[in-house]
Amino acid sequence: MRNTAKFTTAVLAAGALTLGLTACGSDKDSASDTSGPLVVAASPTPHAEILDYVKDNLAKDAGLDLEVKEFTDYVTPNTATEDGSVGANYFQTQPYLDEFNNKNGTHIVSVVDVHLEPLGLYSHKVKKADDLKSGATVAVPNDTVNEGRALQLLAANGIITLKDGVGTAATPSDITENPKKLEFKELEAAQTPRSLDDVDAAVVNGNYAIEADLKPAQDALVLESAKGNPNSNLLAVKEGHEDDPRVKKLAKLLNSPEVKKFIEDKYAGAVLPSF
Numbered sequence: 001m002r003n004t005a006k007f008t009t010a011v012l013a014a015g016a017l018t019l020g021l022t023a024c025g026s027d028k029d030s031a032s033d034t035s036g037p038l039v040v041a042a043s044p045t046p047h048a049e050i051l052d053y054v055k056d057n058l059a060k061d062a063g064l065d066l067e068v069k070e071f072t073d074y075v076t077p078n079t080a081t082e083d084g085s086v087g088a089n090y091f092q093t094q095p096y097l098d099e100f101n102n103k104n105g106t107h108i109v110s111v112v113d114v115h116l117e118p119l120g121l122y123s124h125k126v127k128k129a130d131d132l133k134s135g136a137t138v139a140v141p142n143d144t145v146n147e148g149r150a151l152q153l154l155a156a157n158g159i160i161t162l163k164d165g166v167g168t169a170a171t172p173s174d175i176t177e178n179p180k181k182l183e184f185k186e187l188e189a190a191q192t193p194r195s196l197d198d199v200d201a202a203v204v205n206g207n208y209a210i211e212a213d214l215k216p217a218q219d220a221l222v223l224e225s226a227k228g229n230p231n232s233n234l235l236a237v238k239e240g241h242e243d244d245p246r247v248k249k250l251a252k253l254l255n256s257p258e259v260k261k262f263i264e265d266k267y268a269g270a271v272l273p274s275f
Helices: 009-016 044-057 076-083 094-104 144-156 206-211 245-254 257-267
Strands: 005-007 038-042 066-071 088-093 108-116 120-122 137-141 175-177 183-187 201-204 233-238
Touching (some): 038 044, 038 076, 044 088, 044 245, 044 257, 066 076, 076 088, 076 094, 076 108, 076 233, 088 094, 088 108, 088 245, 094 108, 094 233, 108 245, 120 144, 120 206, 137 144, 144 201, 201 206, 245 257
Parallel strands (some): 005 066, 038 066, 038 088
Antiparallel strands (some): 088 233, 120 201
16 A cells, blocks of 8 residues: 655645745754655656555665655645645646746755656647648647657657757747648646647647557657656755765666666656656
8 A cells, every 4th residue: 555645735825835945944854864764755647656565576685764745736745845845846847947046046966867757749630740741730739848858859859840959948939940831739737638630730748648548659750869868857955965975865766777667667658768
């Protein structure tokens, strides 16, 4: 049985948004007491599932006492790490972490990359990206980071060309070459798989692909690569806690052959190891 604490946005919103952030924390907080368990804040899927695998199968032999706390929002894990309520978190990408630190004055740093939830290009109308016709309509997520990732995916596969240096901030206005004269339909990310009957193709996030019974490794016309991808999900701690022996043990386990096999077997390409 899983011994995992769950927290909801509704319960924690007030505390999460109180960004006075008691940065020094308490002398007995989770982050400073390295003799106690390492408490890690995580999103339920796949982050907490991966941590639970580590806890149940690897942590004891490594001498690691691991406690997993699930959070359903993307704010509280960082604020809790900043104030010492938890010793680490595992839920976010480097671009998100950088933006969060800049906006909130937090001091969270990456320890190790673990996995990627890849975006893929899917279609109910063509079998290959090259088969997209001139003027085809492609749905892309409309939020800043995922739209940029979607366009970068298309550019990496020679479907379009983007301005140099736009990165994940790319929008359709940054397209410099569009040989197929593709038209882009910007939709909420969750809507992209539902649009596949109405558009010629759609770029879909890994988690939404799973919910739509799409199998990224088999069904995607093109798929993000995990290697060197800046959007890998990472283990993070408050700056200064990188050398905590518990954190080092967890980082090593999260990049172990056993975890790699677990990710590959359980998620069948919808989640990819980044190591």
